[in-house]
Amino acid sequence: MLGLMQSHPLSISSLIEFAAGKHGDTEIVSRRVEGDVHRSNWATVAKRARKVANALGGEGLAFSDRVATLAWNGYRHLELYFGVSGVGQVLHTINPRLHPDQIAWIANHAEDRMVCFDLSFLPIIQAIHAKCPLVRKWVALCEAKALPTETGIPNLVSYEAWIEPAPDQFDWPSFDENSASSMCYTSGTTGNPKAALYSHRSTILHAYAAALPDVMNISARDAILPVVPMFHVNAWGIPYSAAATGAKLVFPGPALDGQSVYELIEGEGVTFAAGVPTVWQMLLGHMKPKGLKFSTLQRTVIGGSACPPAMMDTFMKDYGVTVLHAWGMTELSPLGTLGTLKFKHTRLSHEDQRHILLKQGRCIYGIDMKIVDDEGKSQPHDGKAFGNLMVKGPWVVRDYYKADGPSPLVDGWFPTGDVATIDPDGYMQITDRSKDVIKSGGEWISSIDIENIAMAHEAVAMAACVGMPHPKWDERPIVVVVTKPGATVTREALLAFYEGKIAKWQVPDDVVFVETIPLGATGKMLKTKLREQLHGYRLPGL
Numbered sequence: 228m229l230g231l232m233q234s235h236p237l238s239i240s241s242l243i244e245f246a247a248g249k250h251g252d253t254e255i256v257s258r259r260v261e262g263d264v265h266r267s268n269w270a271t272v273a274k275r276a277r278k279v280a281n282a283l284g285g286e287g288l289a290f291s292d293r294v295a296t297l298a299w300n301g302y303r304h305l306e307l308y309f310g311v312s313g314v315g316q317v318l319h320t321i322n323p324r325l326h327p328d329q330i331a332w333i334a335n336h337a338e339d340r341m342v343c344f345d346l347s348f349l350p351i352i353q354a355i356h357a358k359c360p361l362v363r364k365w366v367a368l369c370e371a372k373a374l375p376t377e378t379g380i381p382n383l384v385s386y387e388a389w390i391e392p393a394p395d396q397f398d399w400p401s402f403d404e405n406s407a408s409s410m411c412y413t414s415g416t417t418g419n420p421k422a423a424l425y426s427h428r429s430t431i432l433h434a435y436a437a438a439l440p441d442v443m444n445i446s447a448r449d450a451i452l453p454v455v456p457m458f459h460v461n462a463w464g465i466p467y468s469a470a471a472t473g474a475k476l477v478f479p480g481p482a483l484d485g486q487s488v489y490e491l492i493e494g495e496g497v498t499f500a501a502g503v504p505t506v507w508q509m510l511l512g513h514m515k516p517k518g519l520k521f522s523t524l525q526r527t528v529i530g531g532s533a534c535p536p537a538m539m540d541t542f543m544k545d546y547g548v549t550v551l552h553a554w555g556m557t558e559l560s561p562l563g564t565l566g567t568l569k570f571k572h573t574r575l576s577h578e579d580q581r582h583i584l585l586k587q588g589r590c591i592y593g594i595d596m597k598i599v600d601d602e603g604k605s606q607p608h609d610g611k612a613f614g615n616l617m618v619k620g621p622w623v624v625r626d627y628y629k630a631d632g633p634s635p636l637v638d639g640w641f642p643t644g645d646v647a648t649i650d651p652d653g654y655m656q657i658t659d660r661s662k663d664v665i666k667s668g669g670e671w672i673s674s675i676d677i678e679n680i681a682m683a684h685e686a687v688a689m690a691a692c693v694g695m696p697h698p699k700w701d702e703r704p705i706v707v708v709v710t711k712p713g714a715t716v717t718r719e720a721l722l723a724f725y726e727g728k729i730a731k732w733q734v735p736d737d738v739v740f741v742e743t744i745p746l747g748a749t750g751k752m753l754k755t756k757l758r759e760q761l762h763g764y765r766l767p768g769l
Contacts, residue, residue, distance in 0.1 A: 237431035239408055240313035240399035242470040247273030250447060250473030256495050257301040258480040258487070260345050261373070267302045269473070272309070274395040279310025281393035286364060288316055288340055291407055295319040295339040295362075297330070297348045300457045300478040303368045303386055307343055308409075308457070308466050312427070313399050318409040320458040324670065326730045327354040333412050333420060334359045336629065343368055343386065347481055349375065356380050404428040410628060411460050413557045422628035423557050425461070429622040433560045434467035436593045436622075442565045443499070443528055443551070447473040450495055450523070454479055454488065454502030455531070455669075460561040463501060463530065463553075485513025496523045503531035503669030504538060508699055511541055521546050528553050528565070531669025532701040533657070536585055554587035554657065556643060558635075560622040563596070564588035564655050586656040587647075594620040596655065598647055603637070610650030613658050616643045665694035665704045672704055672733050680728050681706050686716035691744050691752045692735065695766050703766055705737040707757060709744055736766050 235241075246253075251270030259265050283294070294311045296318065298304040311318040319337050321330055323344075330351060334342065339359070343366040344352055352365060356379075364382045367374055371388040408427045412420040438445040445451065445468045453465040453476065461467070469476050477495045479488060488510050492500065507529065513519070527542065530553035542548040555561030566588030572580060590596050598606045598614030606614035617640035624641065626634045635641060649655050665672040674692035681690035689709040694702035710716060718738040725734045745756040 236401055236404040237428045238313070238399070238401070238404060239309060239427050239430060239467070242431070242434070242467055243269075243273045243276055243309040243313065244399070246470040246473055253447070253473050253475050254495075255302050255305065255476050255478070256491075257478040258482055258491065259301060260299065260347050260369075260481060265302060269470070272302065272306055275306045275390065276308075276310035276313065277397035278390040278393040278395050279306055280314040280397045280399070281395075282390045283311065283314050283316060283341075285393070286341065290315045290402075291317055293317045293319045293337050293339045293410070295321050295334055295337065295342045296458065297321050297323040297342065297344040297351065298368055298458065299345055299347070299480045300453060300462065301345075301368075301480050302478065303343075304457050305466055305476070305478070308461075309470075312408040312430075314397075315400055315402055315406065317407045317424075320409065320411055320461070322412075322456075322458050322670075323348050323351060324730055324732060326728070326733075327351050329420070329730075331355040331358040333422075335361065336419070337410060337412075337422060340364075341366065345369075345481075346373065346375070349378065352380060353378060404431075409461060411557050421630070423560075423624050424628040425560055425622070429560060430461070430464070430467055432593060433464050433562065433622040434471050436591050437464045437562055438468040438472050439592065441567050441589075442562070442591050443468065443501070444526070445469060445472050445474055445499070449499050450475040450477055450497045452477045452479065452488070452492060452495075452497045452500040454483060454500060454506050460555070460557050463528075463555070463561060465501060483509070485509040485511070489513055489519065492524055493522060498523055498525045499527070500524060501528045501530075504529055504534055505668035505700060507538060507542075511538070514546075521548060524548050526551060530555060530561075532666045533587075534585075536581075539581070539585065550584065552584060552586065552588055554655065558624040558641060558643075559594070559618065559620075562591060562622075563594050563618055564590050566654070569652060583652075583654060586650075586654045588655065589653045590618075590655070593622060594618055596649070597640070598649055608649040608651060608653070610648055610654075610656075613646055613648045616645045616647040616655070616657075617641065618643060665692070665702050667694075667697070667700045667702050667704070667732070669701075670732070674704065676729060677704055677706055677725075677733070677735055680725055681708060681721065684716060684721060684724050686710050686714035687721075688712075688714075689744050689752075691754060691757055693754055693758060693761070695736075695761075695764065697736075697766060698769070704733070704735040705739055705764075705766070706735045707739045707741055707744060707761070709741060739764070 246269040255267040257265045341364045368386045371385045374385040404427045410424045412422045453462045526549040528551040539550045542550045552566035555563045566584050596618045606612040677692040678690045688711040691707045697703040721738050745753040
């Protein structure tokens with residue numbers, strides 16, 4: 228026997244219509260690329276999202292065609308979040324920090340039909356447009372009068388000119404809630420990046436879970452500053468959760484320096500902020516010398532890389548701001564765990580509570596996790612045993628877009644590539660990464676890419692890339708090199724060899740020359756032994 232409840236597909240368009248109808252006058256504030264502060268609200272965002280939907284209808288795109296963005300956090304990007312997905316196409320957010328060749332590869336692999344971009348990324352578009360034959364239209368997120376002339380980009384139009392003639396009324400289509408809504412590419416650790424393809428259903432469920440009190444605790448009483456980029460895993464789902472609850476959004480645009488972020492927090496009454504440790508380090512570095520305080524900020528969620536204990540202590544002791552430690556992945560939409568205390572922990576000492584909160588947190592409703600050994604045997608959740616972290620749930624990928632191999636799942640579980648412990652209360656702590664990928668400022672850097680470039684140099688016989696601790700960026704890559712017999716290359720020459728091949732922020736900080744790199748029985752480089760070999764090494768300038 229089936230239940231007698233109404234059945235309505237879980238759709239992203241329902242979020243924006245709810246926000247407009249129930250919280251229409253709640254502000255959406257954006258610091259624009261132009262430098263000024265723009266004010267909108269949920270009703271206006273919905274109206275302009277409908278204009279986007281109508282404008283897309285005139286482009287001849289098919290259902291599920293991909294529309295890409297290279298954009299900062301702002302109101303126009305927010306309108307695309309709802310207009311593109313709501314009409315049944317797929318919003319493809321691209322990381323503009325990647326090298327143009329990587330961006331072109333990703334756009335072609337995704338088969339993007341349109342690309343919408345902030346003007347600060349015009350040089351990237353000029354570098355890639357001829358390499359992206361499937362893109363029919365290029366849209367600059369600006370007013371018509373701000374559109375540069377003689378760009379060399381065909382079919383280029385300003386966003387405002389594109390949507391201006393479109394009606395602001397639109398009947399959102401109804402379709403299967405499992406239809407694709409958006410996509411985001413991971414940084415590849417072996418080979419090319421892989422695409423996580425999210426659905427309307429997974430996005431809505433993730434938005435519900437993220438807003439729960441034990442997670443981000445998002446409500447209509449919040450003013451949220453999402454510093455986490457909208458081009459990276461849907462800004463951790465915050466735009467969707469904010470629409471579902473009617474929260475105020477404050478977008479920082481490209482200005483992520485300490486002073487700019489602080490001024491937005493204070494000027495807009497921000498109660499909740501989300502971002503990576505690097506940005507918060509700049510914020511705290513701006514505040515401390517000036518003796519500044521927060522008047523409204525209550526909590527911040529920190530993810531992307533582990534929150535340094537000193538940073539958590541500073542936020543909580545010096546400024547009275549609760550730090551929520553989070554963990555997730557592109558393949559998890561991205562939230563997997565978040566660190567909040569249970570009732571039984573509320574009477575513990577501050578130090579005992581701190582010990583719990585420094586972990587990556589408990590899995591949120593919708594996510595299940597376990598740890599297994601290399602043979603796949605489950606390990607105890609005793610906080611001591613460690614194993615390969617496996618997850619499953621309704622917003623976890625079951626496969627990658629256009630995958631050319633078998634499903635990544637193992638008996639229905641997704642292997643995260645992380646090594647972790649889980650304690651009896653369910654708190655997970657990452658102890659290592661089984662992937663040899665480096666996290667710098669919350670962004671992944673592929674050690675394979677760095678090694679491959681070094682190996683392309685005529686003087687290099689073998690190269691291994693490892694991450695070394697950095698006080699600001701968490702980790703920075705170095706490349707360890709064995710030169711060919713009789714060949715020589717300087718540190719400076721090898722670092723210069725990277726120019727133009729990868730993004731500047733991915734270039735290693737140093738070159739260490741060694742006689743041998745330890746190898747395993749199968750010829751695989753043993754990076755654990757290499758790190759032992761580098762014990763005591765310090766990055767230049769530290």
